[in-house]
Amino acid sequence: MPFATTRATLSRQWALLRQLPSRSPGVTSAELVWRLRDVGFNVSKRTVERDLNELSLIFPLERNDKSIPFGWHWSASAMGEPRGNFDLLDYLRGDPQQPRQGTGLELQAWVSDQLARQLREVPLSANMQLTALHHGHRLRATVEDGWTLRWWVLGQGEAVVVEQPEALRDEIHKTLSNAAARYLT
Template identity: 25%
Template sequence: MPATSTRRTLSRQWELLKLLPNRAPGITASEILARLEDSGHSTSKRTVERDLIELSQIFPLQCNDKGTPYGWYWTPGQSSELPGITLGEALTLSLVEDSIRPLIPGFMLKSLEPRFNQARNKLQALSDESASARWVDKVASVQPTLSVMPPEINQEHLETVQMALLDDRQISSRYYSAHKNLTHELTLNPLGLVQRGQVTYLVGSAEPFDDVRLFVLHRFEYAKLLESPAKKPAGFSLQQYIESGAMQFGIPRQIQLHAWVSDSLARLLHETPLSADMTLTHQEDGASLTATVNDTWELKWWILSHAGSIQVHEPIELRRELRARMTSGLSLHETD
């Protein structure tokens, strides 16, 4: 039997074994066939039935033949835990590997490394005969921002922060503030880790203050785990903190944006509105835009990126700030 056929058969049979329940009435060959096909294994019901009969001679499998259709299951009391991963699990691990690495404690990540390697090896081995195994080469996630190189995070600092979060303990640190060009000695109360694009942030507070702030992980010059317990604000929830808009740097206030937009930008906004209450009133030379939005730097970047296609009318403070930025930018490009 060719090597590719052998790999295909072994992978299908291994996935079949992992589909079987631990008790009667079991699962039918037709149900197994449907699940195998969902996992990317193209086969037939007759092949599944033959696999079940062959595997029952090696593994403690039973068939519930009291009525049709027959159901297959693991013999009660026998271990049904199998090493290895399914094709779907291999795809998932391969797709999420890079994005979850900064968010998983180092000792847990080490235990996952064999699974990551196993996922890559399985996809590579099955790529010639399984279209599903090639799916990882046909999808990608691209950030809707300027592509920049990810910052380098000190692994020891990352592990210290992760352990502090696990044990709810404080951190003694030396932190560089890029905007102020200053280094601060801080005792931090870690509350969470958040991955935003290429950058990982520590959410926490700095003694003796209670307000929750963001600390860029790659800017830590020193980090030591303390024995003292971390202080957590009453009722704090990382998910609620993110939903509040804090990852846009500062708790944003909502504003009513009134602006003129060009026809081309109006067409884009029809597809991807700025807010649930956004309205576009078409005019002869474009459209009038009204939307409730958060007053954030991302909003200002978005407006500046569409310079020439949008004119802000209100709020007047936002209009003045944008005009000042564009005037400053123009002054830098006035001379050749």
């Protein structure tokens, strides 16, 4: 159950980040509650506020304090250059704290049908391929190797199983095994 709870929280927070506009005045917590309900997350305004405060410690988010209710938006420093929309995946791929690994990592994984639907809307890479299986889909994509990939994989919980590369599969297995062991004590 803890994996399901963590996965639900990460999925909700990912959806929340996707709802934020790229500039001020931003969108209010109350409006974000309704937007999240539209995409399947029934949460309170307080939960949204807590999520925004936590996420602002990791991502370049700003709260517009000029008027009440406050509006949340992506920081202008996250845009690189002025654009109409902020692309979270582009931001994560371009994180200066994450070292570049040449042409990328060839990822192969099993993904659930629900995750495959989400990936069709927001692909991991330009060369991403999804192949239908009897249960789920096979995902193949060239992705940047780093903490964001691991964060994404772990955040999907049981909806993804890394098949290749073997080193990443072993690392994810070790992380999940160690986490599960902590719940058994």
